[in-house]
Amino acid sequence: MKKINVLGIDGGGTKTEAVLMDENYQILGSGKSGPSNYQSVGIEVxxxxxxxxIIQAVINSNSHQPISGICLGLAGVGRAEDFIVAEKFIQEIITNLPIKWDLQTHTTIICSDSNIALVGGIGDAVGVVVMAGTGSLIFGQNNQGLTKRVGGWGYLLGDEGGGYNIAIQGLQAALKSYDGRESPTTLITDFQTYLGLKNIEGLIEIVYRRGWNAKDxxxxxxxxFAAANKEDKVAKKIIQGAIEELSKATKIVISTLFQPHEIFEVVTIGSVWRGMENFRSWFENSITAIAPTAQVIWPRHQPVYGAALLALKAVEDINSKFKIQNSKVTSH
Known part of the structure; x- marks a missing residue:
């Protein structure tokens, strides 16, 4: 088999990761750097x-083999106009880097971070990924190549079931309780203790004057999560609502892409899934109730590995088409 080296890149809002993979799915080198969501940090950054x-991944590999394929899964790239912007600056990167390239038309792939999360998490392009970290997004693809995305609208417009959404509801509930507009809750003292506040009114200074962002x-x-674990009714209601939102969105993706008898996997990715002991099992039960053939799993690989898998598949597809065409030519 011809030796093949491909690059996989996971470009996120806080960090960028790259891996160099060979045709045997072995990672030869890796690299890590700062954010690469051009929507938030700009094109140059x-x-x-x-x-x-990329340079770190290639240097760390000590490999002198040309790069035959590259896949970039980028946060902030979802609309047609985003791909036009990304394609332009990715081409500039490829042109400027002092690396041996052996790329063809279809072996440079630019996709969203949800694509590589699915492929990395499952190890295959077919299935559903439910991402719940700071925000939330559900993405799936079936055997026919049809895709469906639900959520991912950002913390101001959506992201139900994500960490920000859970936290902001907790903060709002604590303040409502303090006002007398909500049932009593331990969240008031829990937030005070954790943030070192004299009283809950101190939230004003922290959230507004310190300019907290969604991740903060x-x-x-x-x-x-901790208050819900201690049977605080207000906190439990928030957590149950988060599960319901994630389940509802996942069910929409499943019903759009898969037939009732189809077997597929649903991979859960993100910090929220480990936030509370029963959180994921409640979600799993909800999904099993409507899709008994679906199996909810933890991720098998990181998204950056999924990007490399997509690049390798693209190169292998091109090579196999070349072999088929070659055999047709020689047979005449």
Missing amino acids: AKNSIQSA VATLAPIV
């Missing part, structure tokens, strides 16, 4: 992060 991660707020989700 995104380019520099991707370049840095999401770090408070474990406080809501």
Whole structure:
């Protein structure tokens, strides 16, 4: 078999990872750098992060084999106009990097981070990925190549079931309880203790004056999980709502893509799934009730590995088509 080296890149909002993989699915080298969601950090920062991660992966590999394929799963790339922007700066990266390339038309792949999360998590392009970290997004693909995405609208417009959504509901419930508009809850004292506040009114200074962003707020989700574990009714209601939202979105993806008899996997990715002992099992029961053939699993690989798998498949598809065409030519 011809030796093949491909690059997989996971470009996220906080970090960028790259791996160099060979035709035997072995990781030869890896690299890590800063954020590369061009929507939030700009094109130049995104380019520099991707370049840095690629250079590290190639240098660390000590391989001198040309790169035959590259797949970039990028956060912030979901609409047609996003792909146009990304294709332009990715081409600049490929042109400028002092690396041996052996790329063909269909062996440079740009896709969303949900695509590589699915392939990495399951090890295959068919199935469903339920991402619940700071935000939330559900994405699936079936055997016919049809895809469906639900959620991922960002913390202001959606992301139900994500860490930010859970935390902000917890904070709002604590303040409502303090006002007398909500049932009594331990969340008031829980937040005070965790944040070192004299009283719950101190949230104003932390959230507004310190300019907390979505990720900062999401770090408070474990406080809501802990209160729910202690049978706080207000916190439990928030957590149950999160499960219902994630289940509802996942069911839409499943019903769109799969027939009742089809066997497929649903992979759960993100910090929220480990936030509370029964959280994932409640979700799993909800999915099994409507799709008994679905199996809920933990991720088998990281998203960056999924990107490399997609790049390798693209190269192998091109090579196999070349072999078929060659055999047709020689047979005449």
